Amino acid sequence: MQPTKPLPQEIEQEEEFSLSGQLLGLWKLVLYALSKWRLLSMAGILGALLGLGYYYMKPVVYTARITFVVEESKSAGGGGSLMSALAGQFGVDIGGLSGTSGVLAGDNVLQLLKSKSLIKKTLLTPFNNGDTSVKRTPASSVTGASRSLADEYARVYGLDKKWLKSRKVGKAISFKPGVQSLSRTEDSLLQTIVKKITEKELFIAKPDKKLGFFEMSTSMRSEALSALFCMRLLKTTTDFYIDTKTRRLVTNVQRLQLKADSLLYALNKKTFSSAEANRMLLDINPVYASPGVNAEMSSRDKIIQGTIYADIVKNLEISKTSLIQETPTVQVVDEPEFPLPDNESDWWLAMLMGAGLVILVAGVVIIAVKK
Secondary structure, eight states, X not given: OOOOOOOOOOOOOOOOOOHHHHHHHHHHHHHHHHHTHHXXXXXHHHHHHHHHHHHHHSOOOEEEEEEEEEEOOOOSOHHHHHHHHHHHTTTOOHHHHHTOSOTTSTTHHHHHTTOHHHHHHHHTSBSOSSOHHHHTSOGGGOOOTTSBHHHHHHHHTTHHHHHHHOTTXXXXXXXXXXXXXXXXXXXXXXXXXXXXXXXXXXXXXXSOTTSOEEEEEEEESOHHHHHHHHHHHHHHHHHHHHHHHHHHHHHHHHHHHHHHHHHHHHHHHHHHHHHHHHHHTTSSOTTOOHXXXXXXXXXXXXXXXXXXXXXXXXXXXXXXXXHHHHSOEEEEEEOOOSSOOBOOOOHHHHHHHHHXXXXXXXXXXXXXXXX
16 A cells, blocks of 8 residues: 555744834834825814814803811710721721711712702802802902892803794793792703703812812802802702701790790789789788688799799700700801812913824824825
8 A cells, every 4th residue: 555645734824923013114104104294284284273263262161169068966975986986997987887977978968969959949049149259259240139140150151042042932031039939941941050050060079088078169151150159059058958957956946935935924924913912911801711812822823833934944945955966067168269260271282282183183094094
């Protein structure tokens, strides 16, 4: 038998990867793109013009920033505080696990300050009612108190003209300060403003998770509007929070105060009645015993009413002390100061960035076409 010949095998050889070769190829492409310097120069001029146009067309946005701290009463006893301190050494937050952090503590403030109802209530406050923040604004930006923040927002962003030309609205819209009810159209347009503010112009953060400091900022196209809205929203939220947290105690204090005033009035009348009965004892006939009985009953009723009044006053003072202890304090640390910082940059920087971006895009296109 003849030996079989081995079948020819095709040996595939992989091309070796060379970093220097890749860099050399990339450098050649860059040199090729630079050889088209006329095209790149035209692209740079076009980009500079686009950057300059964007500089003049871009609206200026002013940022108002406010920093505040919330101080609440500690309902937990000394033992709970000690346990929280010990657990904190190991990175465990017992206060957060117990759920007693409060409405304006922790991350809950992010949701409360972004509440649509509170933002809506803030927008329906007067644009200028003599606030100190408004007094420091330029005179050209301050208008009468008959307009609300929502009206000023619509004017600054051109929404009032847009609504007037719209087929669905077709009329001038005005949001009166403090109005309780809105029409369907007004409420819909106000909700549009609220949504835009919530999604793009309102920012709330807690810089340090271990501290009780909060930071809220608003970025709008008007200095006065941005500062006023930022401060008014914090005030509206604070009033809502304090009223919600202390409503039960305030109601209890009012009821006890009303009861104490009523008892004091009755006790004063009984005091005069008892004094009159005691005076009649001096001129009575010893045969008759009824004046003595009346004097004794008046004195007894006076003692009873005095005892009840003393207990009511004691409970009233205890309730007032509890109300003071349970009322949280929201202290503003830093408030907006004029002039507010804005996003306006130098014109030459806008031209430089525009030229660089367009030249980069043109270079990539030239290289892609060559390949």
